[in-house]
Amino acid sequence: MSPVSRGFHGRRREPADRQRVPPGQYVTADFPVLSAGPTPHTSLDKWTFSIRQAGETSKSWTWPEIQGLPAEDITSDIHCVTRWSKLDTRWRGVSVDTLLAETGQEGARFVLAFSDGGYTTNLPIADVTGGRAWLAYGYDGQPLPAEHGGPARLLVPHLYFWKSAKWVRGLELLAADEAGFWETYGYHMYGDPWREQRYAGD
Amino acid sequence: MAGTALRGRLTWQVAKVESVTDETSTVRTIGLGLPDWPGHRAGQHLDVRLTAEDGYAAERSYSIASAPGEAVAITVERLADGEVSPYLTQELRPGDEFEIRGPIGGYFVWDAADAPTPLLLLAGGSGIVPLRSILRHRDQTGNGVPVSLLYSARSLPDVIYRAEIDRYAANADVEVTYTLTRQSPPGWTGHTGRVDRQLLTELAWPASAGPLAFVCGPTAFVETVAELLVNLGYPAQRVKTERFGGMGEA
């Protein structure tokens, strides 16, 4: 048992409403920046978002084309596997349903999101459709900053936030689940915060 | 080296605060009582773990400020939005306890028994802490290896251990240069501005003397200075670097 350090409280933790906050999480008003590598910087005139399947790009959008798609404002709680939850975060982006509607998805049951810098993360296709996921390019009324994944990131708030890939550049459609970056190193393939699925085997 | 086991797991042990000394308005040295301390080398650090009443824990690393053979002391700079440093530099008092793990480090270390090549010490802000351990160790062992310290700080009141460093500078074989990057006192005839090629060319030992350089401070400082030294002909393996988190400039 570690001794308690008198008077140490740590970063301010808001009281957590357990109906709203998953088990094992602390609520923060901050937005911690977590990164596994250097921040990529892709200029918007070179940026594209693609849907790929069987080694081919089935559909690709440039930045202006993404901006031209119908967008939504999303308010959601987010939960990081490092135990921080942030409530009522506000985003703006395009529903992944809108993006996938323009592509065929024969046999695809999973996606692997891929990002600048080599990061990947895997999700069932059911978890990025049905209004549960977005390509988000706005945060808190402003363009999404680079340190939080800008120009655009995946937003899948019902799963641990490592699934909301920063600097996302596309989705690879797959027939079988394939471990992404953190999943390869022992994190859970699915990542449901309500079942505390942090690590493989949880 | 006696008392500095390199093998085996390091376990967390409880440290009791023996003393707190404010070095500057934002920097404090904390003297620790550690019954099972195996001894340390100049340049090493330790990990600190604080646990709150609800079990929430935070860990940070701090360089050891004291010399080998002395009681363990760490020097902590308060970071504006820090989680641990405001507690250590303002709330903590003698008698309090926290956990530490150490000593840690086998790369950014200097022993008085090392080959007597000239030392070049380059500190950005709180990067002075492990270098002060080296200077203290050198002084306490009567080691006469020539040393040049270049210390970049925001202003004169931000210089940590100033009286002690100026005492070392009174020796012929110790060269100390301060450069103040944000503010200098009236009548200041010393250097101002960030460390650049010109300042290093003036103060660094020539590469031909086979010097050993220790560069410590914020990442941006370390990268700038290390690159300048390599451009001055220092072999990469003679430039030891330790990057701290915190401010991007000294």
Place this chain on the structure above:
Amino acid sequence: MGELPAPLDGNAIGGLLRDVFGAEMTAAVGTCAVCGAAGPLAECLVYLQAPGTVLRCRVCRSVLMVVVTRGDRNCVDLQGMESLQM
């Protein structure tokens, strides 16, 4: 908040490396499996604030090592390193 945390170096994970390997490792020399650059772990780029600790090659930025701490167990992946010499 929201500043980019500047990457630290291998010194910052000296304690973790000691825990994982059972020995002092900051001076150990790692060789990158992608670009072949070799150097002490102390000089590698370290990203601490993540679901795990990532050590990257200073030259080509490839991942050299990942440590995921689960409870009191450390899982370490060294596939990015061609060799690691004490």
